Amino acid sequence: MDIKDYSNIFTRYDLVTESPYYSIRKAANENRLIHKVIEAVILGETDRVPHAVKAALAEHDPVDIIYNGLVAAMREVSLLWDEGIYYLPQTLLASDAMLLGLKMCENELGHPVRKRGLAVTHTAEGDIHDLGQKIVNTLLRASGFEVVDLGKDVPVEEVIKAVRKYRPDILCGTAHLSTTMSAFERISARMQEERLVVPFVCGGGGGVTLSFITGFLFGIYGKDAALAPKIAEDACRGMGWEAIRRKYNG
Numbered sequence: 001m002d003i004k005d006y007s008n009i010f011t012r013y014d015l016v017t018e019s020p021y022y023s024i025r026k027a028a029n030e031n032r033l034i035h036k037v038i039e040a041v042i043l044g045e046t047d048r049v050p051h052a053v054k055a056a057l058a059e060h061d062p063v064d065i066i067y068n069g070l071v072a073a074m075r076e077v078s079l080l081w082d083e084g085i086y087y088l089p090q091t092l093l094a095s096d097a098m099l100l101g102l103k104m105c106e107n108e109l110g111h112p113v114r115k116r117g118l119a120v121t122h123t124a125e126g127d128i129h130d131l132g133q134k135i136v137n138t139l140l141r142a143s144g145f146e147v148v149d150l151g152k153d154v155p156v157e158e159v160i161k162a163v164r165k166y167r168p169d170i171l172c173g174t175a176h177l178s179t180t181m182s183a184f185e186r187i188s189a190r191m192q193e194e195r196l197v198v199p200f201v202c203g204g205g206g207g208v209t210l211s212f213i214t215g216f217l218f219g220i221y222g223k224d225a226a227l228a229p230k231i232a233e234d235a236c237r238g239m240g241w242e243a244i245r246r247k248y249n250g
Contacts (some may be wrong), residue, residue: 024076033059034069037101041073042080044093046100053101058234062105066113070101074142081139082226088135095138115146117169117236119228120162124175124183124204132174132204135225143229145169156186161197169235171200171218172228178207188216199241201231210249220245 002214024039040048056065077094080086086094106112119140119166123130137147138164148166150158163171175181184202191198202213203222213221222228227248232246 027064030175031060034065034226037065037069038073038076041094041097041101042076044090046093046097046099049097049100050104053104057104057108062108063113066102066105070098070105074098074144078139078142078229081142088131088138092134093140093141095141099141116144117145117232118148119169119170119172119232120148120150120159120166121172122150122154122159122162122174124173124177124180125155126151126153126183127175127177127180127204129176129205130174132176132225133172136172136174136203136222136228139225139229140172140232143232145229145232149235156183156190159187160190160194160196161196163191164194168198170228170232171198172222173200173202174204175202175208176205178205181205181212183206184208184213184219185216188218197241199231199235199244201228212244214249221249 004037014117023040033052036048036052037056040052053065053069056069069202074094077086077091102113121133121137121140123133133149133152137149140147148162148168150162159171159173162168171187173187175184181202181204186201188200191200199220200218201220201222202208203225208221210221210223213219220231220241222231231244231248234247239247
C-alpha cells in the first residue's frame with residue numbers, strides 16, 4: 001500500500017490534547033519572551049530552549065527568567081504529572097529542557113542559582129532497576145530541588161559518604177528486588193553509628209512495604225514518587241523525620 005500523506009509521521013500525539021496548552025496559558029507570563037521559555041519547557045522541546053532563553057536574556061535578568069519562566073513551567077509539569085496527563089517521557093523531556101535553560105541562566109549569572117533544598121538519591125546496592133529513582137529525580141528537580149544522583153547499585157558506604165559530605169535535606173532510596181531492599185536497613189544502622197539524622201524516603205517494588213520501611217530509624221515509606229517533593233519541602237521547613245513519618249505513614 002502506498003502512503004500518500006507523510007505529514008503526521010512525526011506528530012507528538014501526547015500533545016494533541018488540550019491539557020498541555022491549557023497549562024501553558026495558565027503559567028503564561030505577560031512578557032512574550034518569557035512566555036516562549038515557559039512554552040518550550042512545558043512541551044519539552046529542548047531544541048527550542050536555547051533560542052528562547054537567549055532571546056529572553058537579551059532583555060531580562062537571568063533570575064527573572066529562572067523563577068518566572070523555568071520554575072513556573074516546571075510547576076505546571078508537576079501538576080500535569082499529578083493529574084495523570086503527563087507520564088515519564090513527557091516529564092523527562094520537560095526536565096531536560098528546564099535544566100538546559102537553567103544552565104544558560106547560571107552561566108549568565110556567573111554562579112549557580114540557589115535551590116530550594118538538596119536531596120541525595122540512589123538505587124539500592126545490588127539493584128540495577130533505576131526507573132523509580134529517575135522519576136524521583138525528575139520530580140524533585142521540577143520542584144526546584146538540587147539532586148545529587150548517586151546512580152544504581154550503590155554500596156551502602158557510598159551512600160553514607162554522600163550523606164556525610166552533602167548533608168542533604170532528604171535521602172531517597174529505591175529498590176525493586178526483595179533481595180536488595182535490606183540495604184536500606186544497613187544504611188539506617190550506619191547513619192545511627194555516624195549520628196547522621198536525615199529523613200530517609202524509601203520506595204520501590206512490592207517487597208518495599210510500609211511495615212518494612214517504618215521498622216527502622218529515619219525510614220519513611222514513599223508509596224508514590226510524587227511524595228518526594230512534598231516530603232523534601234517539609235524537611236526544608238524544619239520538620240523532623242519522625243513528624244514526617246507520622247504525616248505520611250500514619
